[in-house]
Amino acid sequence: xxxxxxxxxxxxxxxxxxxxxxxxxxxxxxxxxxxxxxxxxxxxxxxxxxxxxxxxxxxxxxxxxxxxxxxxxxxxxxxxxxxxxxxxxxxxxxxxxxxxxxxxxxxxxxxxxxxxxxxxxxxxxxxxxxxxxxxxxxxxxxxxxxxxxxxxxxxxxxxxxxxxxxxxxxxxxxxxxxxxxxxxxxxxxxxxxxxxxxxxxxxxxxxxxxxxxxxxxxxxxxxxxxxxxxxxxxxxxxxxxxxxxxxxxxxxxxxxxxxxxxxxxxxxxxxxxxxxxxxxxxxxxxxxxxxxxxx
Amino acid sequence: xxxxxxxxxxxxxxxxxxxxxxxxxxxxxxxxxxxxxxxxxxxxxxxxxxxxxxxxxxxxxxxxxxxxxxxxxxxxxxxxxxxxxxxxxxxxxxxxxxxxxxxxxxxxxxxxxxxxxxxxxxxxxxxxxxxxxxxxxxxxxxxxxxxxxxxxxxxxxxxxxxxxxxxxxxxxxxxxxxxxxxxxxxxxxxxxxxxxxxxxxxxxxxxxxxxxxxxxxxxxxxxxxxxxxxxxxxxxxxxxxxxxxxxxxxxxxxxxxxxxxxxxxxxxxxxxxxxxxxxxxxxxxxxxxxxxxxxxxxxxxxxxxxxxxxxxxxxxxxxxxxxxxxxxxxxxxxxxxxxxxxxxxxxxxxxxxxxxxxxxxxxxxxxxxxxxxxxxxxxxxxxxxxxxxxx
Numbered sequence: 001x002x003x004x005x006x007x008x009x010x011x012x013x014x015x016x017x018x019x020x021x022x023x024x025x026x027x028x029x030x031x032x033x034x035x036x037x038x039x040x041x042x043x044x045x046x047x048x049x050x051x052x053x054x055x056x057x058x059x060x061x062x063x064x065x066x067x068x069x070x071x072x073x074x075x076x077x078x079x080x081x082x083x084x085x086x087x088x089x090x091x092x093x094x095x096x097x098x099x100x101x102x103x104x105x106x107x108x109x110x111x112x113x114x115x116x117x118x119x120x121x122x123x124x125x126x127x128x129x130x131x132x133x134x135x136x137x138x139x140x141x142x143x144x145x146x147x148x149x150x151x152x153x154x155x156x157x158x159x160x161x162x163x164x165x166x167x168x169x170x171x172x173x174x175x176x177x178x179x180x181x182x183x184x185x186x187x188x189x190x191x192x193x194x195x196x197x198x199x200x201x202x203x204x205x206x207x208x209x210x211x212x213x214x215x216x217x218x219x220x221x222x223x224x225x226x227x228x229x230x231x232x233x234x235x236x237x238x239x240x241x242x243x244x245x246x247x248x249x250x251x252x253x254x255x256x257x258x259x260x261x262x263x264x265x266x267x268x269x270x271x272x273x274x275x276x277x278x279x280x281x282x283x284x285x286x287x288x289x290x291x292x293x294x295x
Numbered sequence: 296x297x298x299x300x301x302x303x304x305x306x307x308x309x310x311x312x313x314x315x316x317x318x319x320x321x322x323x324x325x326x327x328x329x330x331x332x333x334x335x336x337x338x339x340x341x342x343x344x345x346x347x348x349x350x351x352x353x354x355x356x357x358x359x360x361x362x363x364x365x366x367x368x369x370x371x372x373x374x375x376x377x378x379x380x381x382x383x384x385x386x387x388x389x390x391x392x393x394x395x396x397x398x399x400x401x402x403x404x405x406x407x408x409x410x411x412x413x414x415x416x417x418x419x420x421x422x423x424x425x426x427x428x429x430x431x432x433x434x435x436x437x438x439x440x441x442x443x444x445x446x447x448x449x450x451x452x453x454x455x456x457x458x459x460x461x462x463x464x465x466x467x468x469x470x471x472x473x474x475x476x477x478x479x480x481x482x483x484x485x486x487x488x489x490x491x492x493x494x495x496x497x498x499x500x501x502x503x504x505x506x507x508x509x510x511x512x513x514x515x516x517x518x519x520x521x522x523x524x525x526x527x528x529x530x531x532x533x534x535x536x537x538x539x540x541x542x543x544x545x546x547x548x549x550x551x552x553x554x555x556x557x558x559x560x561x562x563x564x565x566x567x568x569x570x571x572x573x574x575x576x577x578x579x580x581x582x583x584x585x586x587x588x589x590x591x592x593x594x595x596x597x598x599x600x601x602x603x604x605x606x607x608x609x610x611x612x613x614x615x616x617x618x619x620x621x622x623x624x625x626x627x628x629x630x631x632x633x634x635x636x637x638x639x640x641x642x643x644x645x646x647x648x649x650x651x652x653x654x655x656x657x658x659x660x661x662x663x664x665x666x667x668x669x670x671x672x673x674x675x676x677x678x679x680x681x682x683x684x685x686x
Contacts, residue, residue: 086540092429094449096410103414103485110340111488119489120546120669123403125450129670132540138557140538141672142457143449145429153446160464185409186426188419221470223394224445226437265433267445 003162004214005201006082007075008173010246011067012197013037016045018074019201019249038063038097038177038196046070051134058098058121059196060177061130064089067198068131068171075202082204085139087131087171088158090150092238093178093186094124094143100181127175139167146222147267150174151199152241152259155271156220162205173200176238199242213277215249218256220271227266241269252277300532301463302525303678304473305384306625307376308518310612311347314356314375316383316625323611323637324654330500330512330613339484341491345500347514347613348482359388360438367425369406370434372517373479377439380475380519390473391521392440397471400432400447401458401478402617407485435477443471451668452579453538454478455620456676459520460536466524478621479517486616487513493546501582501614502641503607504591504652511581514613518621520628530680531631534568534661537561541671548585548667552592558673559597559665566661566677570598573677574659575636577623579666580607581614582641586667591647593665604655606630610641620666620674627662627678632685 008019015025026037038059043050046066054062068087075082102118120126125143132141140161146153151174158172175198184190203217241261248257254276262268308315311329312322322329333346349372358364359378363371381388404410405428412420424430428447436445444465448458455478462474480486490496490513497510522533539561541554548554563570576598578590594602608626615622630636639652661679 086538092427094427096427099404099407099410099485100414102489103410104417106339106484106488107411107414111484111491112340114488114492116489116492116494119492122485122489123449123451123669125668125670125672126545127670129540129545129672132542132671133544136542138540138542138554141450141540142461142538144461145427145447145449146432146445147429150429153444157461157464160468164464164468181413185413185419222444222446224398224433224436224442226440226442265429266437267429267433 002206003159003217004204004206005217006080006204006214007071007078008201009067009070009074010197010199011063016070018070020074020078039179041066056117057130058095058118060095060098060124060175061121061127063177063198064127064175065130065134067200068135071171071200071202072135080202080204082169084137084169084171084202085167086137086141087128088154089128089143090154090174091124091143091176092145092148092150093176093182094145095122096182096185097177097179098122147265148238148240148263149261149267149269151239152220152261152269152271153222155217156222156269158203159217159219162203169202169204171200172203174239174242197239199239199246216274218272218274220269222269225266225268249275300534301466301522303520303531303533303628304523305380305386305521306519306628307379307383308516308622308625309349309353309372309375310516310622311349311514312612313350314353315379316629319626320629323608323640326638326640328500328611328640336484336487341484341487344487344496345498345512346482347512347615349515362438367406368481369431369479372481373435373477376517376519377477380521384521386521388439391475394442395472396441397444397462397465397474398432398436398441399458399462399474399476400428400435401454401621402428402431402447403449403451403454403480404483404486405431407483411483411485450672451670452616452619453666453668453672453674454617455624456664456666456674457538459533459624459676460538460674462522463533463536466522473521473523475519475521476621477519478618480515480616480618482513482515495583497582500641501610502643503580503582503610503639504587504645505642506644506646508582508584508587511583511609512613514615516612516615516618516622518618518625520621520624530684531628532679534677534679535562535566536676537565539673541673543671546669548589550585550589550592552589552596554671555590555593555665555667555673556596558675559593559663562663562675562677568661568677571601572659573603573661573663574657575603575630575662576605577627577662577664578605578607580609580639582609591650602649604636604651605639606636607639610639623664624676624678627664630657630662631680
């Protein structure tokens with residue numbers, strides 16, 4: 001039995017990339033826009049035919065749903081015949097951006113200006129609900145938050161659920177959607193370097209690897225250091241482990257790898273992976289066509 | 296899929312009845328709802344509402360190791376519940392220290408006051424470092440010196456049951472020896488304005504599963520349970536769990552109840568038990584038209600023709616969101632101890648046949664507790680005991 005990664009996608013300020021594809025940078029208009037690129041996501045960035053609901057979602061949900069779609073497409077294009085039953089999402093900041101977007105007008109103008117639709121998105125698991133709804137995932141699902149390694153911890157949870165047979169395939173990873181107001185709230189500096197990103201992987205339980213070379217998650221663990229607290233929160237918010245993991249998967253090679261993240265709050269997680277892939281080459285990779293956000 | 300049994304060693308709660316699981320039980324037994332009119336959000340332009348607020352007398356208590364002394368209400372309420380859980384578990388605080396102990400926090404908005412202050416003043420308040428649920432979980436872990444897995448769970452109103460599931464998973468897979476599961480949410484203008492905008496609140500005490508139900512009462516509460524794995528036959532135990540998603544709508548439940556039914560069946564299967572061995576259901580029962588209708592559909596689908604007695608407490612204490620599942624788990628333990636199913640306060644008449652919401656003897660040794668939430672999430676946990684408990 002092995003828990004393998006059959007597909008994946010990442011979305012960050014550099015652009016959009018899938019595990020078996022190449023980076024598609026944002027249109028220069030988006031890349032240079034002031035404020036947060038995550039605020040201007042369009043459905044056509046991710047979908048040939050965007051879901052009708054996409055435009056009404058908050059930024060956190062758009063990022064989650066869009067990245068999920070790309071990860072699923074990537075896995076299918078790479079030959080996976082499985083489809084996830086659920087999703088485990090890690091997020092440190094959750095929907096703080098949406099919380100502020102919802103409540104600031106209420107403070108300014110009164111409770112009659114509370115938007116019911118936006119309020120619905122002030123729970124990070126609603127983004128998970130949008131993924132489940134869009135892609136018909138009826139199985140186990142949750143959002144966990146545990147410092148900067150929340151996404152890594154989500155992969156550990158997903159690994160556990162797959163190993164114990166709770167599901168045969170899951171989406172797992174992390175999403176952070178932040179803007180200058182979140183940076184101001186968390187760091188006291190609205191101009192601080194902020195980092196939104198989304199990483200989602202399709203994980204499958206396989207009795208034996210159906211294809212040599214699939215990255216295999218061996219397991220992981222999470223700990224907490226009660227004495228490790230520093231009041232100065234890093235503004236490189238969340239998904240630290242995901243960036244390292246993405247880089248590792250793209251580097252290829254053969255052998256055991258470990259991704260460890262420890263943050264200033266005291267949280268730490270580690271994930272052990274075995275990879276056995278050829279170095280990045282063109283024959284086994286497909287190019288996923290992603291439209292620019294500005295199209 | 297079968298999981299090893301995980302023991303519930305101790306439990307604690309703070310509800311609108313006050314501090315202690317016993318005060319919760321006694322209030323419900325006396326038929327005395329703890330929800331009441333509240334005008335505390337007048338400064339925010341909100342009308343008087345019926346809410347479940349923890350009484351002011353609790354504010355005079357001391358929480359574990361001074362938690363909440365800085366005004367962090369969520370930490371304060373959590374600390375009170377943790378104290379009781381330690382006491383009923385016959386453990387000292389030192390028994391929660393170290394890498395073998397995990398902490399799972401269930402909350403929807405956690406330290407929401409930070410967001411409220413920021414939106415009001417448009418700037419960060421001083422050394423604001425309590426912003427996210429992760430921050431609150433970290434604070435609790437530091438205070439208790441827990442150095443195993445620490446996670447905050449965010450699955451809307453099903454967070455409590457999901458947190459229990461994650462903890463049970465950790466224990467049965469050997470990733471920890473003991474787990475503290477804490478649920479807390481505080482009454483806040485942030486949450487109340489939202490539910491008002493959704494037109495989901497009742498102007499009267501909520502009436503779970505009642506034919507005239509018209510909405511929920513927002514509330515606050517905290518609860519804590521301590522779990523471990525043991526060879527002893529002293530219960531009660533978390534026997535199994537199941538999670539699902541409706542994949543239907545982000546706020547409205549699937550009216551066929553198939554998502555919740557899926558979670559319930561998964562929990563029963565995980566607990567290696569059958570519907571006829573369930574002695575009672577602790578339902579989510581928010582008092583809204585659609586949630587309660589969905590739940591009855593799900594219960595019928597799984598348990599017909601003989602539906603066990605159903606108990607819902609949100610007519611008594613309001614809806615405490617992230618704390619609800621943990622409060623209801625603590626209640627389930629009390630039900631097993633007393634072999635009794637309490638009344639569902641606020642319920643008068645049901646439009647469906649076959650349901651029992653009145654107090655009754657508990658005739659089987661398994662209880663199923665379920666919760667559902669925004670995002671279409673459903674969670675169910677089977678809590679049971681063996682004949683030797685209570686001792």
